[in-house]
Amino acid sequence: MFSFTVDKEISIELFQQHHKEELYELIDSNRDHLRQWLLWVDKRQSPGDLEPVIPIWIRNYAENNGFDAGIRYHGRLVGMVGLHFIDWKNRSTSIGYLLSEQAQGKGIITRAITSLVNYLFNELDLNRVEIQCAFNNEKSIGVPIRLGFTKEGITRDGQWLYDHYEDLVTYSMLKKDWPVS
Numbered sequence: 001m002f003s004f005t006v007d008k009e010i011s012i013e014l015f016q017q018h019h020k021e022e023l024y025e026l027i028d029s030n031r032d033h034l035r036q037w038l039l040w041v042d043k044r045q046s047p048g049d050l051e052p053v054i055p056i057w058i059r060n061y062a063e064n065n066g067f068d069a070g071i072r073y074h075g076r077l078v079g080m081v082g083l084h085f086i087d088w089k090n091r092s093t094s095i096g097y098l099l100s101e102q103a104q105g106k107g108i109i110t111r112a113i114t115s116l117v118n119y120l121f122n123e124l125d126l127n128r129v130e131i132q133c134a135f136n137n138e139k140s141i142g143v144p145i146r147l148g149f150t151k152e153g154i155t156r157d158g159q160w161l162y163d164h165y166e167d168l169v170t171y172s173m174l175k176k177d178w179p180v181s
Contacts, residue, residue, distance in 0.1 A: 003069075004115070004119070006111050006112050006114075006115040007111060007115075009073055009074055009108075010071065010072065010073055010108055010111055010112055010115075011071075011072045011075075012069045012070070012071055012072070012081060012112060012115070012116065013069055013070055013072065014057070014058065014061055014067055014068075014069045014070075015054050015057055015058075015068055015069060015070055016054065016058070017051070017054050017055075019054070019070060019077075020047045020048075020050040020051060020054060021047045022070075022077050023047075023050055023070065023077065023080075024044065024046065024047040024049075024050055026077050026078070026079075026080075026100060027041060027044050028044075029100070030100045030101055033100070033101040034098060035162075036137075037098075037134050037137050037140070037161070037166075038098065039159075039160070039161055039162065042162075057082075064086065064088075065085060065086055066082065066083035066084055066085050066086050066093065067082060067083055068080060068081075068082040069081055069082065071097075071099070071108060071109075071112050073103055073106070073108050078099060078100045078102075078103035078108060079097065079098050079099035079100060079103065079108065079109065079112075080096075080097065080098050081095065081096070081097045081109075081112055081113070081116060082095070082096050082097070083095060083120075084096055086124075086126070090127070090128070091125065091126045091127040091128065092126060092127060092128035092129070092130065093120065093126060093128075093129060093130070094129070094130040094131065094132065095113060095116065095117075095129060095130070095131050096131075096132075097109055097112070097113065097140075097143070104139065109143050110143055110146055110147065113131075113143055113147060114147060114180055117129055117147070117173060117178065117180070118178075118180060121175045121178055125175075126175065127174060127175050128172060128173070128174055128175070129149075129172065129173045130170060130171065130172045131143065131144045131149060131170075131171045131172075132155075132158075132168045132169065132170050132171075133168065133169050133171070134159065134161075134166045134167070134168060134169075135154060135166065135167035135168065135169050136166065136167075141169060141171075144171035144173075145171075147173070147180075148173070148177070148179055149171035149172060149173045150171060150172055150173070150177075151169065151170075151171055152170045152171065152172055153169075153170055154167050154168065154169050154170075155167065155168040155169075155170065
């Protein structure tokens with residue numbers, strides 16, 4: 001199982017079926033907060049709605065094709081991080097993340113993404129990591145900016161979100177430019 005310690009406060013672990021109630025509680029208690037940026041939130045109306053998706057996440061990890069994992073802060077599930085897909089030919093991937101509203105402002109996502117990017121460059125020997133954020137999601141955009149990612153551009157109307165389109169901002173980091181090891 002994929003799991004590692006980020007620091008003394010934060011760890012990342014692959015989701016398993018026994019996490020479905022805990023994950024659902026995270027989603028449900030942050031529904032309004034997450035719904036601003038994520039289309040799938042309304043599709044998760046009970047822990048049972050996670051049953052079919054968790055095996056897909058586990059299979060992706062087993063097939064070396066990305067993963068979805070929980071972010072724990074002092075042992076408590078406070079967010080998620082995932083690799084959407086690993087393009088092994090081009091040695092690249094994209095990262096997505098979310099954090100509960102009450103866990104914001106503690107540097108949790110920044111530290112988790114720093115550790116994850118170190119893993120991607122140093123352990124998986126990837127060359128490129130991409131992060132896409134909704135143009136208006138200032139907190140999410142702050143992460144790649146703080147970590148020195150390069151802004152590549154804006155995809156206009158790149159994501160349909162319930163009743164409107166959102167522009168997406170793309171940031172990237174290349175292994176040769178990564179300042180943290």
